[in-house]
Amino acid sequence: MPSLIERWQSVQRQVADAAKKCNRDTSLVRILAVSKTKPASAIAALYQLGQRAFGENYVQEGVDKIKELAHLHDIEWHFIGPLQSNKTKDVAEHFAWCQSIDREKIARRLSEQRPAELPPLQVLIQINIDDENSKSGIALAELPALAAFIDTQPNLQLRGLMAIPKANATPAEQDDSFPQLQQAFVALQADYPSVDTLSLGMSNDLSKAIAHGSTMVRIGTALFGARDT
Template structure:
């Protein structure tokens, strides 16, 4: 391990944790109401190991083959939790079902059914977030809000999946009030689902990144996906 690298990563991670704590306090929420999801795509396994040694446990990956290689190298790390957060293609669903604890990017029933069928029974249910195209951008993945109840109902009927909540990546903006608006809509959508399906374990809002952490936490984020704020600038991905 490089002491210099560890010192830099330690500073970055501590600063990210402090930002989260300050945002929770400003929103009148309790410490522990939200946690950091370290987005480790394109970062080497050695950096993930260092972050784990510093206490980070949740890691998000976008590319299946890259993630599988890291998981093989880091198989000795106890308590590490792997989240798949990228667009999911049908031909990669089995590998995701077999090697991840969470999937944040389910946006259609076909993918959900494949994950449900391919999840090994010995691993227990796969935690799922439905990705919502909260800003209605034509180029973005995600289900539209009006279609959300139907997809949620379908996923809740799949025994190998556990629907935990919603995920979104809003259109970027630097204005704090404009940042909060789509997050508020996602929170309201989750509250609607909680009322409609009161027995479901709907407790998760995966929203907010390095540029809008505070706005997301103010609107109820429980998982905040930080990449550059923890690991620094990304390099070209190896898929």
Template sequence: MTNHIAENLLSVHAQIKQCAVQAGRDPNNIELLAVSKTKPVSDIVLAYEAGHRSFGENYVQEGVDKIAELKHLTDISWHFIGPLQSNKSRLVAENFDWMHSVDRYKIAKRLHEQRPHYAKPLNICIQINIDEEETKAGILPHELMPLLSDCEKLDRVCIRGLMAIPKASKVKSEQMTSFKKVQALFATCQQKYPQFDTLSIGMSGDIPAAIECGSTIVRVGTAIFGARD
């Protein structure tokens, strides 16, 4: 039986490489995060067997269940990329390697307090509502530096960068406008915080624009696993 997931991974990696070369960037500096939400563990195993190691989940309990079932695959990096209610923060702190969607100090503090001491600090990204949309999660750009300052004393989390989901558009120039704003914020943060190395922007529909604007992680689901269940 053909492993279509393996073929899809090759195709997405080829797209990333092409976009990186066109942008004058090293493709090795761009990580593909396979978004496996709603997909069965068997699909993750197929991707793993094809050599993939980074997976993103949007729903806490679903992600935790998958992590438990695949705990024998010790080299998987698990990323939580969805909205997080504070009453479920412990599950993320105890199970995931990355958290992309921190949008307030309360969540960052809970993750810090609940991260097990035997584990490495939890890598986190601050989610920016870059286009200031009322329906989107994330902090507003002017709130970023105060939040980072508040988080400096939290040593069980390591703030690695920013995440953003721009307003929906199929026009590359409009996508670029949003991503350039995130890129500028990211550059400002890097001047003060040397550990800032992660820009989590770009999904299936806007990979070229995201890579041109410095993305280091692109989050892709449908193009790898097929339509959402």
């Protein structure tokens, strides 16, 4: 079984190769290590190799790890899972980023509950790019209104878009949905100077995501190994 450093180096090579194929600067594509179900010790080990950005899907699990690893001062925590209104306070108080905003109520609560001593919460709007009932996110048609609302919230900073494409999507489906998301991202950048992040792509589709402008790929199993149950 490959070691942690071998897995991390392999993911870095995949990202670099994908960027090179489409003539993009590798440094403009960040790796977000998705650490759900993994112990804080595994996160600390990857941190020691140089990884800084980590994503958590579950609020309480993420908060527990953030507290345990509080001594790692430059670690960057992203909340990437569905967020209910009764959990917004924990995200606002502990995370640096929230990638899964999909309605005004959540945005408002995050801004109101962000501690005054912390910088604005960096946020992404989640797009349900394949219109799946099982997934969170908004339709592209709803994007302008939600972006405009987030822009009015004093303790949030809009940074871009996130999407979770359909699992096992065919190349034809990807060729339809990925360009739509890329176009929406470019249009959003034109309206909001702070927008610089397109969180798209996981282990199985990172090459196509990077070819369509992704600036952040979310990698779990390929870095940490199989999830704990």
